[in-house]
Each structure stands twice: as structure tokens, then as C-alpha cells.
Amino acid sequence: MTGGAREAAAGIRPASTDAVLRLQGVRKSFGATPVLRGIDLEVREHEVVALIGASGSGKSTLLRCVTLLEGLDDGQIFLRGDDISDPRVDADRVRARMGVVFQQFNLFPHIRVLDNVTLAARRVLREPRASAEARALELLDRVGLADKAREYPDRLSGGQQQRVAIVRAVATSPEVLLLDEITSALDPELVGEVLDLVRELAAEGTTIVMATHEMAFARDVADRVVFLDGGVVLEQGPAAQLFAAPREERTRAFLARYRGA
């Protein structure tokens, strides 16, 4: 870890007890390639954190480590104080406490939209079908997709599919919502409707960690922006400050490539 990164990480906020998610010295390599080289990060209740950085900077790997889809090489991850990186924890139980949306291939194509949304509630939380469906329909109605509930996912546009995926992720009232570049595979005209939904969830106080390339959106919605570079948190801060006056040269260079674009 560089000196600048350590200062930046330490300078933000003192460790608080109401952290929903806390990462300590998280390391991960793929073969000989180090991807995460000691990540420290804290996400508090109702906070919206945007992870930015070039492709290969470790944003997606970080989220995959948090969801235990990848094992760690070193370090610890805490979800409300529980060490979820402990190999003795039941990974399925941990994942049931999080909501995750990926870039694509989120929905299960062989079951209807409504069944997609209620699957976790029915099979993992063992909720009766009737109440799970009632709540799912309510959620779908709020995002304007109630009329698509009985359709199969391939009848929906990419933007609609991602909105359903988000609804599915929040249907089980997760403690934190993790979004991994959810608009990267969408046509430009469909990005807005998906981001609007995230904006709404953020306004309602959902705790969100999102990896994104949508800088304008990150500036708008995120409480805090985290710049990953070379597998470390190089710089982080309130969105307005980080975008307006980045302290690190590499952050400036990265942001410059998005300006005017």
C-alpha cells in the first residue's frame, strides 16, 4: 500500500460501531497476479459508496470477495461485526443477508419474472408463496413492471431485466446491496431507467456499494467515492470533494479521461 492511500483511508472517518460492512487488509491474487493488495474499507448504515477505477483495478473482485464468491488470500470482512471471511461460517446464510446484482445474466431465463423475484424468499427464507408474491408484486408495481410479472425474462428489455434483478435483490430486505457495474452491458438509452431505480433506493436509505463507470451518477448519488488503483484504495472522500479536487495524481489522470466524454 502506498503512503498516500494509507493517509487517505485513515483520514476519512474513525472506525465506527455502526459499520454494516468492514474490510480489513483484504488481499486476493489470481495465480501470480495480485488483484487486491490490502483493501481497508468501511460502509456505514444508509451509506451509498461508489467504487471507481480503471478496468482491472479490482472493483469487481472486491465485490465478489464480499459476496464470498471468491475466497480471500488474507484479511477479514465483517458484516455487522460478524467475520464472514471465517471459513467456518455458512456462506449460503451470509449471502442471504446481501443483495447482489451483476452486469448481466442475472435473471433465471426458465422461470417467470415473479418467480425470479420470490425465489430467495421462498427457498432460502422459507416464506409462504402467497406473502412473498404479494410483496414482490408490490415492489414490481413500484418500478412500473407489475404487468411483466407473468412474463419470462427474455420478453423484457435489458433495462427492464436489470430493474427486475434489482427488485429481486432487495426483495429479501438485504443488509447491504452490492451492484457490480449493472449498467455496463446496457444500451445507452436504457441506462437511465436503471440508475433512477438505484437513486430511489439510495434516497430511501438502502445501504449500497456499487462498482460503476457512470461518473456523473456516482457524483450525484454516492455519499462517498472510493478510487481503486493497482489493488489498493488510493483515494476516497465525499463525492463532491473527490471529483472537484482529487488529491492524488493518478485519480486526476483517471478522472480526466471521463471529463468531457
Place this chain on the structure above:
Amino acid sequence: MPTRPFDDTAPSAVELERRAYRRRQTTRSVAVSLVSTIVFAALIWLTVVNTPGFERVRQSFFDLDVAIAAWPRVIEGLWVNIQVLAVAVVGVALLGTLLAVLRTLRGPVFFPLRALAAAYTDLFRGLPLIIVLFLVGFGVPGLELFPRNSAQFWGTIALILTYSAYVSEVFRAGIEAVHPSQRLAARSLGLSHGQTMRIVVLPQAVRKVTPALMNDFVAMQKDVGLISVLGVVDAVRAAQIETAQNFNFTPYVLAGLLFVLLALPMIRLTDWYTARLRAREQIGSIV
């Protein structure tokens, strides 16, 4: 004079002309294919009829009276084939799925199961079915470990053993063709490995490989005839007995025709389903 009012449903003159052209083309190609078929069939027919031995072959292979006489016995034998087939299909579906799932298990604990399943598929895909039939049909009863079972029983077992190996490979290809993100999405919803397999992966895998599975079913439909080598009086064996009695091969032709008739619905169904699947894919789905 006002021009023709704008109507976006009426086809333009150009389109009308195109349609007329397409209609003419269709009529022409139907006519051409009809004539060509008739000429082709006539040529083959004349060639065969004019071969020196045709009359003798017709008598010994296509004798209607012999066919009618052999009918009851052959059809009774075919019923045995259908029974064996019905049991074997269920057995193959179960054992094939089990083998495929075993081979996709991760983790060191499951190494012996994985290795066993892999060795099994290697062995039974390599062994000719007729050898499996002999080994199982004559060898296993020789152990005198089991109560005496019929040749039909052991024939069915041999079929299940062989075809499960093929079907499990087809299943495995299907399981691996399901996009890994689907598994990730399921796991991130909190579904366990077993639930992910059962609810998310297997249903999609089966859909992907259904045409291939149906094709294996068609292949098995005719291979049930091989159980006759164990002495089971199925359609093939019945035809053999009839042939030996009359020194006339017509019963074989009869049995063959019946097997084709048995397979036809499934062959058509496979074609139809494959076409439907292709049409669905061309609509274009993102997921």
C-alpha cells in the same frame, strides 16, 4: 384531383409485383420437385425390378402371406421391446442424471465419486452394447448372487448401463453450457449448491440438450432389439423364429418396418422441437 389518400396498410405496387413473382416461383418449384421425384423413383424402381434375381428376392423378402402369418408373433415380440424400452428410459434418465451431477461435484471429499463416474462413462461408452449384453446377461446371473431373473431383466439392465454413460455426457455438456453467472446469481441469492443445481442449473441444462437427448432415445428405441441375443422373444427373435420355419425373410422386413414406425413419432417430435428452439433463439434473448 386529390391523390390517393395515404394508407399504410395497403401494399405498394412494387410489393404486389414481388408477391406475384414469389407466388409464381413457389408454383414452379413445387412442380419441378414433383416431376423430379417421380422420375427419380421410377428410375430406381426399374433398375431394381430388372435385376436378374429380383423375382427370387421379392418372394423371400416381400411375401405378403408370410408377413400376415408372422404378424401375431412379431407384434407380441414388439410389445416386449416396448416394455423394455419404457423401463430403460426411466433407468437411463435417473442414472444418467446422477452420473452427470457426480461429475460436476467440487471439493476433495467427492474425488472418489467424481473419479468413479468418469471411469464409468469411459468404460461404457467404449464397450460395444452387444458385449455388455453378453457380460451382464450371462455373467451376472452366473454369480448366483441374485435370485433367478429373466433374460429380459438383465437385457434391460445392460441397456441402462450403456445408455446412461452417453446420456450423462450429454447432460454434463448441458450443465456446463449454463452460463457461470447463473450459478453466481443463484448462490448470491443464498441458494445452496444443491438448490442451485436443482432449481437453476438442471432445468436450463435439460432444455439446452433436449434435442440431443431425444436423439439418444431414438437410438435406444432400435437397440432394444439387441436383447434378442439373450434369448428374449422380442420382435427380432420372433422374426427369426418365423424365418426359420418358412425359410422366408419377410418377417425380418416386417419387424424392421415396425421398429421404424415405432421410432417415427419421436423422430418427428425431435425435428419439430429443434426447429422451435431455433426459432425461439432467433427472436433474440439477452439472458
